[in-house]
Amino acid sequence: MSSIEVRHATPEDLPAILDIYNEVIANSTAVYSVAPTTLEERLAWLEARTREGYPVIVAIGEDGVVGFASFGQFRGAWVGYRYSVEHSVHVRSDERGKGIGTRLVQELLPLARAMGKHVMIGGIDASNQGSIRMHERLGFERVATMPEVGRKFGRWLDLVFMQRFLDESGAPRED
Numbered sequence: 001m002s003s004i005e006v007r008h009a010t011p012e013d014l015p016a017i018l019d020i021y022n023e024v025i026a027n028s029t030a031v032y033s034v035a036p037t038t039l040e041e042r043l044a045w046l047e048a049r050t051r052e053g054y055p056v057i058v059a060i061g062e063d064g065v066v067g068f069a070s071f072g073q074f075r076g077a078w079v080g081y082r083y084s085v086e087h088s089v090h091v092r093s094d095e096r097g098k099g100i101g102t103r104l105v106q107e108l109l110p111l112a113r114a115m116g117k118h119v120m121i122g123g124i125d126a127s128n129q130g131s132i133r134m135h136e137r138l139g140f141e142r143v144a145t146m147p148e149v150g151r152k153f154g155r156w157l158d159l160v161f162m163q164r165f166l167d168e169s170g171a172p173r174e175d
Helices: 011-027 039-051 100-114 129-137
Strands: 005-008 056-061 064-073 084-091 119-125 141-152 155-165
Touching: 005 100, 011 039, 011 056, 011 064, 011 084, 039 056, 056 100, 064 100, 084 100, 100 119, 100 129, 119 129, 129 141, 129 155
Parallel strands: 084 119
Antiparallel strands: 005 056, 056 064, 064 084, 119 155, 141 155
């Protein structure tokens, strides 16, 4: 992997983030959306994450943004989940398999710990063996498979949930 800088995303990064995300939507089952998103929608997403105190980070290579990652509240409507976050990570198609996704997730872990989070969760399409292996290498464990919960490209999709404790399992919390 060439020299990669990881930093917090800015609005100027959004066109590159949009390109990466829309390529993922168009060509993979990593995201179960079927319609491309817009720059305005990505700006609203970045602003919401920032307002809520959640990070959006980018990996910068020689020719700009090559990946991005973030996390947000898991099942945010219920306060009982306040110590759990769900993350996403996406890498530009010509840069996949070079360790950029690993680096981005590694950078998210201490950010979540610093926010007092207990568990990080990833929802991964079951056919995305590369992402599943990467998460396993990073200490995530497969905790559930939900058969046929998504549909894209004319077929049913299975969703795998993986999680990693950010502190000790069963760590005490003051509620």
